[in-house]
Amino acid sequence: RKESSSGGSGGGGGVAGGGQNNAGGKKVIGFSQMEMDGPWRIAETESIKGEASKKPDKYDLRVTVAQGDTAKQAANVEDLVAQRVDAIFLAPRETVGFEQALATAKSANIPVILVDREASGTAGDDFVTVLKSDFVKQGQRAADWLATASNGKANIVELSGTSGASVTADRGKGFRDEIAKHPEMKIIQSQTGDFNRAKARDVMQNIIQARGKEITAVYAHNDEMALGAIQALEAAGMKPGTDVLIISVDGQKSALQAILDGKMNVTIESNPRFGPLAFATLEKFWAGEKLPPIVGIEDRLFDKTNAAQFLNEAY
Amino acid sequence: MQNATPANSSGGSTAAGASRRAGARSLLADYGPTYGALAALILLVLANAVFTPNFADVNNFRNILLQVAPTVLVAVGMTLVIATGGIDLSVGSVMAIAAALAATNLERGLLPAVLLGLAAALAVGILNGALISGFRIQPIIVTLALLITGRGVAQVISRGGQIILIDNQNFMSLGKGFVGPVPTSVVVMLLVVAVAIFVMRATSFGRYVVAVGGNESAARLAGVKVHRTKIMVYALSGLLAGMAGLIEAAKAEASDATKVGLYIELDAIAAVVVGGTPLTGGRVTVVGTLIGALIMQVITTSFNMLGIGFAWSLVLKAAIILVAVYIQRPKVA
Amino acid sequence: MTDEPVLRMEGITKIFSGVTALANVDLSLARGEVHALVGENGAGKSTLIKIMTGAYTRDGGQMFLEGRAVDFRTPEDAQAEGVVAVYQEVNLLTFRTVAENIYLGREPRRFGLIDWKRMNADAAALLKRLGLDIDPRAPLGSLNIALRQMVAIARGVSFDAKVVVLDEPTSSLTEHEVQILYDVIRRLKAEGTAVVYISHRFDELYTVCDRVTILRDGRFVATRPLAGLEKIDLVCLMLGKQREELRQGTTAFKGATEAAAGETPLLSAENLKRGRKLNDVTVEVARGEIVGMAGLLGSGRTETARAIFGADSVESGEVRLEGKTIRRGSVNEAIDSGIAFLTEDRKAEGIIPELSVRENLTLAALPALSTLGVVSRARQAEIVDKFMKRLGIKAANADQKIRELSGGNQQKVLLARWLCKNPKFLILDEPTRGIDIGAKGEIQSLVGELAESGLGVLMISSELEELVEGSSRVVVMRDGQRVGELRGDDISQANIIRAMAEGTTGEATAASTATAHVTDTTPPAATPPSVPPAKGA
């Protein structure tokens, strides 16, 4: 893998966005991924890798993974800057924590495009733009769906994501803000399931023990936990999907399957396939196009009506 | 042939008499449960029975056992390791390796998949033991290295960190099946605990474990095969972690290489020390470990049932660990 | 000297988890006296001085320093008041230098930082004054046990203390170093320091001590001036016996039998070699024979024993038991073929402290006591009972932790660990070190009995009486080499000392098998060549 050493590094100080590191016309692109646990993150990384490998003569992608640690990820960005890559895709672990890393990139004239989450700073200045998956909105949509399906009356168990993660906070907030509009919708119990099926199953089991038939809906911050909750409900002799409505976020294949099996009601897509959008945005930037501060990615909603249709393309 | 010098006769008879009297007591004192931990468990259960609605319920007790099973399996192995004065941080990663291997090989049939998972777990355990005993490197470092490496290996096996779904009914029965009214994994857990108690109480291997933990060079000079004993405990720890990994996967109907067994080493160590096996080695109580694990599980369960945040259960667990160990610490002059 | 004692302890009581180690013990130390503290193993001597120096807290009684009631909570307190101890086990810091060990806690400082130069110079001066040629900057761990003990003593005397306690200081010292110690004690005495001297060696007590306090089973028996107290009476006081009850002779051996000539030896170890520590050592022991092994400290006796037992790997040489060769460096094979080894370091290599007497006693015999790995409790209990009785092991019961036993009783348990396996050949390395006279006699007569019933014994000992009275032959070691052998009437303390010192055993061995080694041996002055010239001692 000789090509990975950055050839012709001193390629002259280009203007912002200009390639300083074009080894034989190739652009070196750094991707800073926050972590790689779970299908969603893997799908996201694969999407970006896949897009880069479509044009092997044009892009040379370097992926760094931060093991879910903001400090580590900030360091990774700095490492990419030190290598003088031509552009950075940053999937930040959380909003705060990247001011300095972004400043470093800026001073080295390396454009940064934020992927899937925001980081504090100004688009067009601290970074190019955000390709956003709106986690708060995902929570809202889940709540909306539930409000309609339950006629604004539900006793909800919330299985939240890993403590301290910003998605956990966002998906919780969006959901709560929305159900606050419906006085008869209550979160009767909320507990972390660590985005983990097995853990969620155990937690759900205990909550069922405590609340039993009171529970009319489960909102899980991701599909894996929803699947764990379904197992717990079935083990307790309850009928997920009918007795208890199951709503979650992600749209992974096994969740669509569960919807088809009637055990789950709906999952809000959190589209991980940022690859095409990211590169297209970068090209636009290099072409000098004006970019909006936020480029949204489309999140679909999967339920009984469309699950079969998208099953095969789901990750 | 005067065999008795003056001082001889006096001491002998008292010793012999007393030795018989204390025979039964020793069963409990040396290898049995520690009453402090047992009392704490009973207290916790009673308090919950009163204050936590629906806690005192057969179903709930079954759930508690079901949930604690993987931790207990790992903790039993950890108990043996700790009794030799070692520690095994790699157990969580070993669980992930076993789960991943079994899950990715289920199409070859149940038995090959399960055996493959367990064999890999055993192999990692043996590797731990061989490195620790052969190269004489501190257990905490060897097993830390395998904790890091092992997790990576499990993810590689899982086709790059994918969640591997399981749809083999027979395999899943390990996590969901019942033997009579008792869940299969609980039966496995109880069997393992029973065998471990028997091994530690009644076999020479059990004594070698504590002898090695108590004074390694003395044990060696008394003919104890120290290397073999150490390799055995790490191998057992690996094997039991492997079993726990399979049960976790069967329960979740999926193997998630990044999540299976994450941080379980800390739960297991906590269970062991709360149960009364000191980290210095040389003493052991398997029943204590079971009790320790149950204490931790009851806290988790009741906090889940009461809807108290996970953060607070951490604080309570920390307090329990400290208090339990404080009560059971050896008396010093 | 008759005025207020420097230190007075009254009615001291100490209870260890229900067991009374000391009950109502008095001790009074006059200025400038050397006060012996004697008693059987487990009588409470070490416990008493640990209370005196704040290492243990007392459960009852009072203590007065120069008439003032004191209560030391830690050794630090005691040191600050001038009460200093050199404890029984060599207890220093092996990775730290000699100077650091001596001045730990009192390091000289300049501008708040340690003044290393001065510390090393002070230490060098102190060591020189004590006649010790030790580099103060050497890590303690690079010294042998004897020198470490001397460093501990040097530390003890460097305090200018009012009371200095020496708990079995000589148990691992050479004769030369013992003489240095005597000089030190005399100097302390002259300076008005009170010295407490604990030892199981009566000769030493009579050489340096003025008065003696006797303890028995944790109780105060008497304090007497040593002058005029006959040894035999002292023993009687220790054991709580009448004079007539005691047998004569210093050891309990009955005179050993010599092996029949021409018989193939039970054990033969030939040409063992291990670096500089063992050089071509050959030992043979016949059935029923007790072969003594003499030598100065560090002469390679323990090394020989460990090599025979397979505890250390050797470069070359062969060990055969009953003609069958034993694989080198395999403890297990040695044990399986019937060799047993009682180590000299009880604490580090003998006991498993947290395990009970029962488990310690049967540890080596477990394979025989178990079927398919399962231990038979009944057979275990039977053996434990039998040997606790036979050896007179004093313990609350078989389930008491061995660490709670006194040194002598621990030693008996360890001996029983091997005896219950019915070994063919037994190596005893300092079997009676640090053991009281009662237990010593018991162990000695037991060894004699065992030999009579056919066991071959190799007995390493620094106590010449023990070797002289117990052995049928004595092999003498020096500098990792076998330098001679004495047999029959030639075995005498004088001859052994001569052999250890000069490497020749005279005409006694002229015809024996060992002659070859003896005559090959280079004269002592030439060994080892790399050593710098001696500093006068």
Next chain:
Amino acid sequence: MSQAATTIDEGGSAHGRLMRARFASFAQRQGALIALVAVCVFAAIRYERFLTEENLVNVLRQNSMLGLVALGMTFVILTGGIDLSVGSLMAVAGVAAATLAGQGALIAVVAAVALTTVLGLVNGVIIAKARIQPFIVTLAMMIAARGLVLAYTGEKSVGIGKSSETLTSLGRDFVGPVPVPVVFLVVLFALGWLVLNHTRFGRHVYALGDNDEAARLMGLNTARVTIGVYALSGALAGLAGVLDAARLGAGRPVAGQGDELNAIAAVVVGGTLLTGGQGSVLATLVGVLLLGLIFNVFNFEGWISPWWQAVLRGLFLLVVVIVQNRLSRRK
């Protein structure tokens, strides 16, 4: 005369052993140093931009927090103890500093460090007075402190905000060409070296790890030393947490997770024995940089999947420790 001869012999062999011991401890330090140099040479040849000032400063700054934690850990490990709570204490300090940022940088820093010093002190007091094993006490502290900081923050990061630039500058600014955290790192390691080798406290740290019972019987106030090292470890973890928060502009309740193991690994890789009594702070610095450089190399490569990175990292740790061990056992 024969006795005199033995004494000489001891003296002579003692001297020989002294030399060998010195060589062994040198080789021990060298083990990690050699590996460090090897990794640097490898990287310098392979990656053109490796030896740039920017990259080297990056590596130093990225590892300065872990370095401070490992410095405290070195003191603890030298006494034969272990401190598992440092990661959680980093989070406590970071969150405390971020929360107090409005009160002024000085107050925020001092209060945060004081808080973790007290928590370290609590560790030390329990270990020394209740005589519970350090592993267990600090494990409990690790769990409890994490729980408290998660509960306090509601599991969300606390932003420091633009108004407290003095605080964030601690993590971001430079003194000349050197980032502030690196200045802290260098100064504190130098101080650590001085304390360990030239003060009573430092020597007593070694004494305690060498043989605690002996140290006690020799009249050392072992409790004071024990409490001292855990308080120090708490303080340094706290400072690391503050710098981390300053650099990232937020106090994170999940900061430092797993850093206790990283710090222990760094100390051990440096060549300090976990049994205590032997080792040095400079060795620890080498260990920190060595383990930190691996990540830098992975980032330069940019194609190794995280799982393979984990495999390689673990193996590397193992190999260094094995080599280290072989070298040090040649004595």
